[in-house]
Amino acid sequence: MTEEPTGRTRQLPPFHCPYCGDEEISPHGESTDGWRCAACLRAFTVRLLATGVRE
Incomplete structure (x- = not known):
């Protein structure tokens, strides 16, 4: 059984x-x-939906 993350992890x-494409954000x-x-x-x-790793 895998544990679900309880909170958000900080992303870059x-x-x-x-x-x-401008870098002034x-x-x-x-x-x-x-x-x-x-x-x-x-x-x-910006929101991460998946990493491409399949279970």
């Missing part, structure tokens, strides 16, 4: 905007998941 911040909003790109003015979040 994104290094570039997924829309335009900063935290956005009160949530720690939001990011804002200074070049294209988009706000976005």
Whole structure:
């Protein structure tokens, strides 16, 4: 039996905007998941869905 994680693990911040590729991004909003790109003015979040490892 495997244990389910009880909390979130801290992930590295994104290094570039997924829309335009610019590296000038900063935290956005009160949530720690939001990011804002200074070049294209988009706000976005990044979420890991899976790692590719199959059980």
